[in-house]
Amino acid sequence: MTDHRELVEALRRAGASGVDDSALARAMYSSDASLYRVPPRVVVTPREAGELPAVLGVCREAGVPLTMRGGGTSIAGNAVGPGVVVDVSRHLNRVLEIDPEAGTALVEPGIVQARLHEAAAAHGLRFGPDPSTRTRATLGGMIGNNACGSRALGYGRTSDNVLGLDVVTGSGERLGLGDVPGGGGPEPAVLERLRGLVDANLALIRTEFGRFGRQVSGYSLEHLLPEKGFDVARALVGSEGTLALTLAARLRMVREPGRRLLAVLGFGSMAEAADAVPAILPHGPVACEGLDSRITGVVRERRGADAVPPLPRGSGWLLVELAGPEAGPLRDAARKVAADSGCTDSMLVEDMALADALWRIREDGSGLVARTPEGEQAHAGWEDAAVPPERLGVYLREFEALLAEYRLFGVPYGHFGDGCIHVRIDFPLGREGGRRVFRDFLGEAAALAARHGGTMSGEHGDGRARSELLPHMYSAEALALCAEVKDVFDPGDVLNPGIIVRPAPVDGGLRAEQAVPLKRGLALAYRDDRGDLSRAVHRCTGVGKCRADNTAAGGVMCPSYLATREEKDSTRGRARVLQEVVSGKLGPDGWKSAALHDVLDLCLSCKGCASDCPTGIDMASYKAEALHRRYRRRIRPRAHYALGWLPRWTRLLARVPALIKYANAGMRAAPLRPAVAWSAGIDRRRTLPAFAPVTFRRWFASRRGEGRSGEGRNGEVVLFVDTFTDAFSPDVGKAAVRVLEHAGYRVGVTERPVCCGITWISTGQLAGARAQARRTVRALLPHVRRGAKVVGLEPSCTGVLRSDAEELLSGADAAAAREVAAATRTLAELLAETPGWTPPDLSGVTGIAQPHCHHHAVMGWTKDAALLRDAGAEVGRLGGCCGLAGNFGVEKGHHDVSVAVAEHRLLPAVRRTGDGEVVLADGFSCRTQLRELADRDGEHLAQLLARHLPDAGPR
Numbered sequence: 001m002t003d004h005r006e007l008v009e010a011l012r013r014a015g016a017s018g019v020d021d022s023a024l025a026r027a028m029y030s031s032d033a034s035l036y037r038v039p040p041r042v043v044v045t046p047r048e049a050g051e052l053p054a055v056l057g058v059c060r061e062a063g064v065p066l067t068m069r070g071g072g073t074s075i076a077g078n079a080v081g082p083g084v085v086v087d088v089s090r091h092l093n094r095v096l097e098i099d100p101e102a103g104t105a106l107v108e109p110g111i112v113q114a115r116l117h118e119a120a121a122a123h124g125l126r127f128g129p130d131p132s133t134r135t136r137a138t139l140g141g142m143i144g145n146n147a148c149g150s151r152a153l154g155y156g157r158t159s160d161n162v163l164g165l166d167v168v169t170g171s172g173e174r175l176g177l178g179d180v181p182g183g184g185g186p187e188p189a190v191l192e193r194l195r196g197l198v199d200a201n202l203a204l205i206r207t208e209f210g211r212f213g214r215q216v217s218g219y220s221l222e223h224l225l226p227e228k229g230f231d232v233a234r235a236l237v238g239s240e241g242t243l244a245l246t247l248a249a250r251l252r253m254v255r256e257p258g259r260r261l262l263a264v265l266g267f268g269s270m271a272e273a274a275d276a277v278p279a280i281l282p283h284g285p286v287a288c289e290g291l292d293s294r295i296t297g298v299v300r301e302r303r304g305a306d307a308v309p310p311l312p313r314g315s316g317w318l319l320v321e322l323a324g325p326e327a328g329p330l331r332d333a334a335r336k337v338a339a340d341s342g343c344t345d346s347m348l349v350e351d352m353a354l355a356d357a358l359w360r361i362r363e364d365g366s367g368l369v370a371r372t373p374e375g376e377q378a379h380a381g382w383e384d385a386a387v388p389p390e391r392l393g394v395y396l397r398e399f400e401a402l403l404a405e406y407r408l409f410g411v412p413y414g415h416f417g418d419g420c421i422h423v424r425i426d427f428p429l430g431r432e433g434g435r436r437v438f439r440d441f442l443g444e445a446a447a448l449a450a451r452h453g454g455t456m457s458g459e460h461g462d463g464r465a466r467s468e469l470l471p472h473m474y475s476a477e478a479l480a481l482c483a484e485v486k487d488v489f490d491p492g493d494v495l496n497p498g499i500i501v502r503p504a505p506v507d508g509g510l511r512a513e514q515a516v517p518l519k520r521g522l523a524l525a526y527r528d529d530r531g532d533l534s535r536a537v538h539r540c541t542g543v544g545k546c547r548a549d550n551t552a553a554g555g556v557m558c559p560s561y562l563a564t565r566e567e568k569d570s571t572r573g574r575a576r577v578l579q580e581v582v583s584g585k586l587g588p589d590g591w592k593s594a595a596l597h598d599v600l601d602l603c604l605s606c607k608g609c610a611s612d613c614p615t616g617i618d619m620a621s622y623k624a625e626a627l628h629r630r631y632r633r634r635i636r637p638r639a640h641y642a643l644g645w646l647p648r649w650t651r652l653l654a655r656v657p658a659l660i661k662y663a664n665a666g667m668r669a670a671p672l673r674p675a676v677a678w679s680a681g682i683d684r685r686r687t688l689p690a691f692a693p694v695t696f697r698r699w700f701a702s703r704r705g706e707g708r709s710g711e712g713r714n715g716e717v718v719l720f721v722d723t724f725t726d727a728f729s730p731d732v733g734k735a736a737v738r739v740l741e742h743a744g745y746r747v748g749v750t751e752r753p754v755c756c757g758i759t760w761i762s763t764g765q766l767a768g769a770r771a772q773a774r775r776t777v778r779a780l781l782p783h784v785r786r787g788a789k790v791v792g793l794e795p796s797c798t799g800v801l802r803s804d805a806e807e808l809l810s811g812a813d814a815a816a817a818r819e820v821a822a823a824t825r826t827l828a829e830l831l832a833e834t835p836g837w838t839p840p841d842l843s844g845v846t847g848i849a850q851p852h853c854h855h856h857a858v859m860g861w862t863k864d865a866a867l868l869r870d871a872g873a874e875v876g877r878l879g880g881c882c883g884l885a886g887n888f889g890v891e892k893g894h895h896d897v898s899v900a901v902a903e904h905r906l907l908p909a910v911r912r913t914g915d916g917e918v919v920l921a922d923g924f925s926c927r928t929q930l931r932e933l934a935d936r937d938g939e940h941l942a943q944l945l946a947r948h949l950p951d952a953g954p955r
Helices: 002-011 023-026 051-062 112-122 139-145 189-199 201-210 232-236 270-275 277-281 293-303 327-341 350-363 387-407 434-451 463-472 476-489 534-535 557-565 569-582 595-600 609-611 621-631 640-642 646-655 657-668 670-681 696-705 723-727 730-740 756-761 766-785 794-808 811-823 827-832 851-859 862-870 895-904 906-912 924-934 939-949
Strands: 041-045 068-071 086-088 095-098 104-107 162-169 174-180 246-254 259-267 289-293 318-323 345-349 413-415 420-421 718-721 746-748 789-792 824-826 847-850 874-877 919-920
Touching: 002 041, 002 051, 023 569, 023 595, 051 068, 051 086, 051 112, 051 162, 051 246, 068 112, 068 139, 068 246, 095 112, 104 112, 112 139, 139 246, 139 621, 162 232, 162 862, 174 232, 174 862, 189 201, 201 476, 259 270, 259 327, 270 277, 270 289, 270 318, 270 387, 277 289, 277 318, 277 327, 277 387, 289 293, 289 350, 318 350, 327 345, 345 350, 387 420, 387 434, 413 621, 420 534, 420 766, 463 476, 534 569, 534 621, 569 621, 595 621, 595 939, 609 621, 609 851, 621 756, 621 766, 640 670, 646 657, 657 670, 696 723, 696 730, 718 730, 718 794, 723 730, 730 746, 730 827, 730 939, 756 766, 756 794, 766 789, 766 794, 766 811, 789 794, 789 811, 794 811, 794 824, 794 851, 824 827, 827 862, 827 939, 847 924, 851 895, 895 906, 895 924, 906 924, 906 939, 919 939
Parallel strands: 041 086, 068 086, 718 746, 718 789, 789 824, 847 874, 847 919
Antiparallel strands: 095 104, 104 246, 162 174, 162 246, 259 318, 259 345, 289 318, 289 413, 413 420
């Protein structure tokens, strides 16, 4: 069956749901988190587990490969395939049963581990192994790879926690293995054949398989030994979808310990930290993780100094977690750990917030080190080798020497307690001779790990990245036995072919080799990517953090995915399609393709990914570039003119104030609403905000005429009067003036109205945005060079001055934009650095704060939080996006998603607040969304502070 349509129709006749062979689907699923690009022919998203045998039947009959996929976070390339890719994360994600007394859970393969934890938390249970991707990795994927994670040291690998599997073999036979419904009964023929293989190879299995805890490479045949009870379920764990499809799994759950304590140990180097591991293991740590100053340096550079908590003296550290029922014994154990380790310095962390901040650095490691200090892409080709822990220090030194020999750069880190090392390496892929360097290095690295008794993979599986390297650690006889096991379960070689057995070439289908530079004709500078949009979109390594709910911790990315749970609405899905576009895989006019339009349509341009994505993807900028290219010299959607040119319309009205009341009446007149909505390209359910009767600039000009500008003991500030503050929320500007003058500043504004260009940027009108940014920078520059600070009130506009303006401009204008950016502050930032100023007493002020997405992503909200805390307010910070996001939530077709985004965090939190509590929202969009959906007025920080200033203070 060679025709796509025939395959699609056969799958649909068989009852498969979500059968999709579109260019969009094939682009999104062509990669996982690995180096490889293997476009599938068809993607299937089944709604019921019973569809999986039917899909397999079609693939067997047609001779088409079938690859199972969960969260798509595979670093080894074991979740991509050339035939049918089945995504179980979309619908097969239920917790079928939790047995609190037995401490078990029965789950479908697409359930994300973090969601299982949410369901089990009421019973005090969790699944023990916890990979760094647990917020988006599925249990089916963890079973496929035998995932481990940081706490596998205390709780074991996934295989140690699987009690039963309901599977369908590659030959189509349904097996209930272990403790799952349908188990028991006579032994099926496939298991009889498997038992015969094992009995004939007992010595081989005992000597080559299961030699130490992190030996994940190959098949885990040690579980089939008689002394292990011929445990087929556990043997299938780690087989990477090459033997059977998982329909359901019974898992052992563990009880949360009463207390946790983190001992942070400092050493002169990472290798010295590795040397200390054998002395630490007898103390029974739950986790023992290693990292060094290269990772913490990257975090400081990208996220600011505050992102790295104080650490003990040293350049290499071990994070050693101890757990138990009481704090006292844990403290004693931690002190013994520090003493026995020989560390140069240590600290004990009992504050879980501080511990979580340290763990975040470790868990974001794969993304953080995906770029070298020189800006080169670092790859996951040799990612998670493991050696027995007593060999770790020696192995690590020899591995770093091997990197130096090949003139490659990588930052090792990882699960030191288990001897497992992660690293991303700047292989010169895409350059002449790069493939040879890649192959040669992998061969030598594999031989090095094998010499130390190690394994090619310690937790991510072999996949396409390491299967070809298995002869370095296994004999020919052991590999032949693996092939025989494969043929017992999957005689047609339908399930994930090329993985483990009869491997695909390790250098076949490398995504980086297929990347095509794109530097010409760009509207943005992409300075961090050497002016190359292709490098920018290829930042995405596929780790999938955008598919996780990070909002509980204050994150934003990715609001549209959290609303729809569709891969196309994730940052990763968008990046994958953009990679296809810039590489020409979607045809010569990919910028105008339906696939690109579909993935970008629900992007809110929130910029959350710019700060929350470990690799620094900035989808808001890429979307602006894509819209710019799509509509260049073409008629645009009506909303681009109505909303994108909003600053232009407000200036026209400001020139004739008498027209304002007529404009407001016209926008609100029920008979006119359909016509207004159609002409502006907005949803009829939206009410456009009313223009203020008197603009802020007009008010400020009249006030200045009265000689009221503040005493200026702390110098001059220029208030950046954005369109929203000027035309819609002048009260915010008035409050800011009062606060700034109270803080001792002389407040000024630019002589003429200026605009940052954010509405032009968000609609992809980048030529217009450039003109706006140029005028603004030139208007602000004289003030800045006189020593004035620029204070922004609207976070999105402040963010443009701090980042986007320089990207839009070139030459002297770009240099000027850098000067302006360096002088631009949020209100909280300026007040924090104002000598002698203390905030008004906010004791008794309670409520919530919705930081604007651009505030979070570009400036950060830490100064605001500190100001509120120091003033005595108790204001809880919300994560996530309000859902309006400038013009996004107003445009036709976006209303339902906009509301769903607001319902994720903001609206439920607002409903829980009392009448006397504040809802802080600096963003005009956020306040508009609150008013429309919750009938609640949000308040800007400036307004809150101004309300509590002494009556006698300057006005």
